[in-house]
Amino acid sequence: MEVARSRRTHGTPRRAVLAAAALPLTGLLLADCAPRFTGLRLTITTGSSGAVYNQLGAALSTSWAAELGIAPPAVLTSVGSGQNLDRLLVGAADVGFSAADAAAARMAARDGGRLRALVRMHDDYIQVVVPVNSPITRLADLKGRRVSVGPADSGVQMVANRLLASVGLARENDVDRARLSIDQSADALARREIDAFFWSGGIPTEQVRALVQRIPVRLVDLSDIASAAGRQYPEYEVARVPTSAYQLPGPVTTLLLPNFLLVTDRMDAAVAKALTEGVFHAQSALATTNRAARSIDVRSGIETVPIPLHSGALAYYRSTHYERYSQPLAID
Numbered sequence: 609m610e611v612a613r614s615r616r617t618h619g620t621p622r623r624a625v626l627a628a629a630a631l632p633l634t635g636l637l638l639a640d641c642a643p644r645f646t647g648l649r650l651t652i653t654t655g656s657s658g659a660v661y662n663q664l665g666a667a668l669s670t671s672w673a674a675e676l677g678i679a680p681p682a683v684l685t686s687v688g689s690g691q692n693l694d695r696l697l698v699g700a701a702d703v704g705f706s707a708a709d710a711a712a713a714r715m716a717a718r719d720g721g722r723l724r725a726l727v728r729m730h731d732d733y734i735q736v737v738v739p740v741n742s743p744i745t746r747l748a749d750l751k752g753r754r755v756s757v758g759p760a761d762s763g764v765q766m767v768a769n770r771l772l773a774s775v776g777l778a779r780e781n782d783v784d785r786a787r788l789s790i791d792q793s794a795d796a797l798a799r800r801e802i803d804a805f806f807w808s809g810g811i812p813t814e815q816v817r818a819l820v821q822r823i824p825v826r827l828v829d830l831s832d833i834a835s836a837a838g839r840q841y842p843e844y845e846v847a848r849v850p851t852s853a854y855q856l857p858g859p860v861t862t863l864l865l866p867n868f869l870l871v872t873d874r875m876d877a878a879v880a881k882a883l884t885e886g887v888f889h890a891q892s893a894l895a896t897t898n899r900a901a902r903s904i905d906v907r908s909g910i911e912t913v914p915i916p917l918h919s920g921a922l923a924y925y926r927s928t929h930y931e932r933y934s935q936p937l938a939i940d
Contacts, residue, residue: 676882735808
């Protein structure tokens with residue numbers, strides 16, 4: 609299934625790809641002999657069990673173990689981006705998934721400067737799910753409604769808070785907020801215990817697809833706020849979800865949000881290079897695990913602004929595409 613989307617191609621993100629371009633190439637490229645990773649132990653922090661982060665993390669664990677000759681990395685579930693970033697920064701995980709908006713916010717904070725990117729992964733689609741016969745047709749209609757905005761410390765909650773504020777629903781009592789996981793949200797909507805829930809995830813998200821087997825649903829169209837939200841938050845891009853995603857009544861305009869695979873500057877460059885290369889070697893297996901991974905591509909993998917690439921990841925991209933990216937590029 610192909611998902612229509614509008615990706616920026618004007619080149620601004622790529623200008624930051626070679627954040628370390630001033631370094632001599634010989635200092636970035638790793639030795640020709642294959643690095644030895646004997647004894648390397650890694651932990652990947654992902655997301656809710658069965659959701660896209662978790663599925664891709666489990667697939668990467670298997671692939672990296674085979675390719676690097678190491679024990680399969682431990683795969684941790686989490687409530688989402690916020691918890692993943694916390695774990696990375698305190699050293700409780702070595703690799704983690706994060707939505708671009710949460711990573712950008714943490715990068716701007718005092719403790720976020722150690723974050724480094726390996727790859728831009730799949731893209732999430734912001735989904736506001738309601739029963740098909742709901743009177744809610746735009747975001748402002750959520751006023752006074754029972755709405756799940758995602759768990760505390762999750763990327764979903766950040767998105768929900770930003771979008772609700774954009775239509776004047778920033779106060780806690782403007783919306784009856786429940787802080788539920790994706791599984792809890794889907795179940796609560798099926799039971800009519802809530803009127804809507806926010807989700808930011810790949811298309812299709814398994815929990816939403818399963819919900820369709822219980823009750824017919826649709827997504828709230830965000831046409832009226834999408835362009836303004838994209839201007840206010842550069843991480844968001846306007847996109848369309850096709851009818852085939854969840855047997856929808858029609859295509860829906862929403863926002864697209866990139867996801868990054870992150871580490872910190874504590875990671876050894878040889879390990880970072882091998883992990884980055886391993887993502888692209890595993891792309892077919894990842895796409896089989898979840899169709900959201902079809903969009904993983906080496907050409908877009910470098911687009912991780914505002915998170916700088918790890919020097920090891922940069923070495924991989926430059927060794928593979930050095931002729932294309934040989935000119936020094938400015939940091940935004």
